[in-house]
Amino acid sequence: MTFRKLALNNVLRNWRTYAAYFLSSAFSVFVFFIYAVLAFHPELTASRLRDASTGMHFAESIIYVFTFFFILYSMSAFLKTRKKEFGLLIMHGMTKLQLRKLVFLENIVIGILSTLFGIGAGMLASKGLLMLGSYVIGLTPELPYYFPQSAIVLTLSAFTLLFFTISLFTAAVLRGNKLIDLLTGTEKPRPEPRASRFRTCLAVVLLLGGYGAAIAVKGVMVVTAMIPVTIVVVIGTYFLFTQASVWVLTKVKKNERIYLNRTNILTFSDLSYRMKDNARMFFIVSIVSTVAFAAIGSLVGFRALMTNSVIQQEPYTFVYQSTPLDQKKSERIRAIENGLSGLDYEKLSVTYKHLEDENQAYTFMSQSDYNRAAALWKEPSLSLQGGEAAIMQDDLLYPRGVSQKEEPGPVKINGLPGETANPQVLDKLLFSMGLFKGDLVILPDRKFAQIKADEKFYTAYRTEKPSESLAAGKKLVQSFNLEEDTAFLFTSSAVQVDQVKQSINLFLFVGLFIGLVFFAAAGSFLYFRLYSDFEEDVKKYQAISKIGLTGKEMKRIVTVQISLLFFVPVGVAALHGFVALIALGNMFGTSIWTEIAMVLGSFMLIQLVYFLIIRFGYVNKVRHAI
Numbered sequence: 001m002t003f004r005k006l007a008l009n010n011v012l013r014n015w016r017t018y019a020a021y022f023l024s025s026a027f028s029v030f031v032f033f034i035y036a037v038l039a040f041h042p043e044l045t046a047s048r049l050r051d052a053s054t055g056m057h058f059a060e061s062i063i064y065v066f067t068f069f070f071i072l073y074s075m076s077a078f079l080k081t082r083k084k085e086f087g088l089l090i091m092h093g094m095t096k097l098q099l100r101k102l103v104f105l106e107n108i109v110i111g112i113l114s115t116l117f118g119i120g121a122g123m124l125a126s127k128g129l130l131m132l133g134s135y136v137i138g139l140t141p142e143l144p145y146y147f148p149q150s151a152i153v154l155t156l157s158a159f160t161l162l163f164f165t166i167s168l169f170t171a172a173v174l175r176g177n178k179l180i181d182l183l184t185g186t187e188k189p190r191p192e193p194r195a196s197r198f199r200t201c202l203a204v205v206l207l208l209g210g211y212g213a214a215i216a217v218k219g220v221m222v223v224t225a226m227i228p229v230t231i232v233v234v235i236g237t238y239f240l241f242t243q244a245s246v247w248v249l250t251k252v253k254k255n256e257r258i259y260l261n262r263t264n265i266l267t268f269s270d271l272s273y274r275m276k277d278n279a280r281m282f283f284i285v286s287i288v289s290t291v292a293f294a295a296i297g298s299l300v301g302f303r304a305l306m307t308n309s310v311i312q313q314e315p316y317t318f319v320y321q322s323t324p325l326d327q328k329k330s331e332r333i334r335a336i337e338n339g340l341s342g343l344d345y346e347k348l349s350v351t352y353k354h355l356e357d358e359n360q361a362y363t364f365m366s367q368s369d370y371n372r373a374a375a376l377w378k379e380p381s382l383s384l385q386g387g388e389a390a391i392m393q394d395d396l397l398y399p400r401g402v403s404q405k406e407e408p409g410p411v412k413i414n415g416l417p418g419e420t421a422n423p424q425v426l427d428k429l430l431f432s433m434g435l436f437k438g439d440l441v442i443l444p445d446r447k448f449a450q451i452k453a454d455e456k457f458y459t460a461y462r463t464e465k466p467s468e469s470l471a472a473g474k475k476l477v478q479s480f481n482l483e484e485d486t487a488f489l490f491t492s493s494a495v496q497v498d499q500v501k502q503s504i505n506l507f508l509f510v511g512l513f514i515g516l517v518f519f520a521a522a523g524s525f526l527y528f529r530l531y532s533d534f535e536e537d538v539k540k541y542q543a544i545s546k547i548g549l550t551g552k553e554m555k556r557i558v559t560v561q562i563s564l565l566f567f568v569p570v571g572v573a574a575l576h577g578f579v580a581l582i583a584l585g586n587m588f589g590t591s592i593w594t595e596i597a598m599v600l601g602s603f604m605l606i607q608l609v610y611f612l613i614i615r616f617g618y619v620n621k622v623r624h625a626i
Contacts, residue, residue: 006102008109021075022114027520028067029118029159030125035060036151037126064158072166075107104167111163119155123148195247203244206236214583222587229583233576237286240572241279249275263553266544267560278565285526285569286576289603292515293577297599299512301584301592303504310500313397313433314493315377316460317345317469318476321434323456326487332480333459336490339472340461348376348460353453354437355413361438362411366448373430376462382424384444389420392440396429411441413451432460434489470494519603523610526566530618538625545626554626558619566611574600 039057086099094102127145210233217225249271253259259268275282318336322329350369355362370390371381382390391408411420423441431440435458443451463469473492480490541554577600585592 004105008105021071022110022117024520025067025071025110025114026118026121028063028070029115029155030121031516032060032063032067032158033119033122033148033151033155034126035063036154037122037130037148040148040150040154041130042146064162068162068166071162072169075166075169107163107167111159111167115156115159115163118159119152122155195243195250197247199239199243200247203236203239206232207240210236211579214579215586217583218586220587222583226583234287237572237576238283241275241282241286241569245275245279245282245568263549263557266549266553267557271561271564274561274565281526282569282572286573289519289570289573290576290580292519293573293600293603294580296508296512296515297577297581297596298584299504299508300599301581301595303501303508304592304595305588306500306504307497310496311466311493312429314491314496315429315462316348316432317463317466317493318461318473319432319434319491320459320488321456321490322459322488324454326457326485328485329457329488332488332490335479336461336476339476340463340469343463343468346376346462348373348458348462350458351455352435352440352458353448353451353455355451355453356438362413363435363437363440364413364448364451364453365440365442366445367442368445370430370442377428377430379428379430382442384442386444386447387420388444389423390426390442391423392426392429392431392442394436394439396427397433397436408439431458432491432493434491466493467497468494470498474498519606523566523607526569527614530562530565530614534618534621538622541622542626551623554622555619558622559615562611562615562618566607566614570604570607574604 035057039060089099089102090096126148130145210229213225213232214222214229249268253268259265318340320329320333320336350365350372352369353364355364367382367384373379374381384390389411391411393408408423408425410422413420420441420443426442469492473495476490477492477495480488537558541549545554578596581592581596581599
């Protein structure tokens with residue numbers, strides 16, 4: 001047997017051990033390759049979509065850097081589980097240089113296989129993912145398939161360099177290990193874990209304090225509080241796993257009613273050791289999963305917030321505004337109404353005036369015109385006297401938590417004697433964003449007529465489902481040539497919502513795959529740790545089965561321990577993400593409960609499926625080993 005064949009056989013015969021490492025590496029290659037396929041697509045490299053291509057390359061760089069540290073950690077974890085094997089090889093005459101060469105070749109084999117597998121899977125899935133990317137980015141027609149030569153070259157080059165570098169690192173890990181250390185492996189006696197009561201209390205205080213601050217702050221203060229709250233929560237999370245978890249388990253073991261009940265004595269006997277050993281890994285998994293939750297949840301929530309904001313700012317399906325210089329008003333109004341043919345709509349036509357000076361800008365409207373809009377929206381009408389006024393502040397266009405004005409004072413109108421009394425504040429937005437130039441002031445008809453300013457025209461159309469007018473809106477925007485004629489303004493709420501979705505969907509598409517890579521890495525960390533204790537678990541269950549442990553009881557013990565391993569860190573991460581998304585909603589003065597439930601629910605479902613698969617394989621492997 002040649003040395004190279006020995007390295008290849010080691011990988012093939014230990015495929016269960018290397019399965020998660022191989023699949024996680026291949027998945028990272030797959031995601032990187034898909035981003036490269038999109039980034040180098042001829043359509044996306046065109047000038048109109050260069051931002052999309054740049055976003056894909058940015059995502060690639062993040063995935064590449066994270067993959068390097070992830071694979072390095074994964075390989076180091078598996079090398080520790082194989083110390084006995086390496087010790088036996090050295091006893092049979094293998095030199096340390098040969099051992100490092102063996103590890104280097106094994107890593108190269110896995111790296112080449114996972115790179116080829118990831119690229120192959122990407123080639124097979126690229127057609128469907130190009131369709132998905134087209135849908136998410138909002139391209140019609142969809143991106144055509146092409147042979148991704150540049151993507152293949154980039155992926156092969158990047159991951160060949162990555163695996164070569166990691167192979168050098170992992171081979172260096174074995175340097176300096178003594179034979180006795182390799183043979184004893186992880187069987188060195190360990191002192192009983194102890195927890196500090198002070199640090200346990202500190203963990204609770206830091207987490208509750210961080211959560212309380214994140215939920216309590218509102219508006220722009222959320223941004224100010226974000227960094228200190230994050231630092232406090234990260235420190236609290238570290239103490240939660242290293243101290244508080246051990247302290248809780250110690251208290252449970254002292255409670256005989258719980259500890260001595262059925263098989264709990266076996267379940268909890270070494271759980272404190274596991275929690276102590278796995279504390280740093282749990283901490284890493286929690287933080288990585290929190291990043292995935294928060295990033296994707298923020299993007300989904302921000303998409304909903306921006307979409308709702310546009311809908312709020314544009315309450316009408318179509319709006320046409322014009323000045324007296326608009327010579328094609330009648331022609332364009334007919335085109336708009338033809339575009340609405342087949343849809344039930346209500347029409348509103350009002351006039352307004354703009355006035356501004358060095359200190360203040362106002363939009364003015366007569367009481368009669370306002371009352372027509374109020375009747376359309378079934379709002380109370382106004383009945384103003386000579387010196388009275390009503391005001392609709394422009395901060396109604398934005399969420400209350402971001403921009404909120406003080407109570408308005410009297411309004412002085414240039415060219416008219418005196419000023420109005422403190423105006424009545426209106427809290428219902430009845431006009432679109434394009435109307436506002438400063439606050440909208442409603443005046444009695446006679447006083448409005450006295451304002452010396454050009455009268456402008458506002459024609460709005462309201463339908464029950466503005467989204468049904470998207471095709472007509474796009475056609476009208478294209479035919480009106482808005483940039484060539486400044487005498488009018490046309491807006492379509494459906495077109496604006498579509499534009500917002502397109503711009504955010506790109507980042508959502510990028511963030512979704514990055515989040516999936518982070519989450520897959522977190523799951524792989526747990527898998528690696530589970531199988532690093534496999535031999536020790538088998539010996540324990542073999543000994544206990546001789547004194548009467550049944551297969552059903554063994555299965556229950558394993559299920560509880562694996563459940564804690566998989567769901568404690570992810571549950572903490574879900575709680576962190578939940579608070580972070582609540583803070584995001586507070587920043588914009590709105591709630592995003594649907595988005596929070598959708599993101600966290602999806603990730604927890606993925607984790608549950610992953611747990612069930614791993615549990616099934618692990619229980620069967622333990623049973624066969626016994």
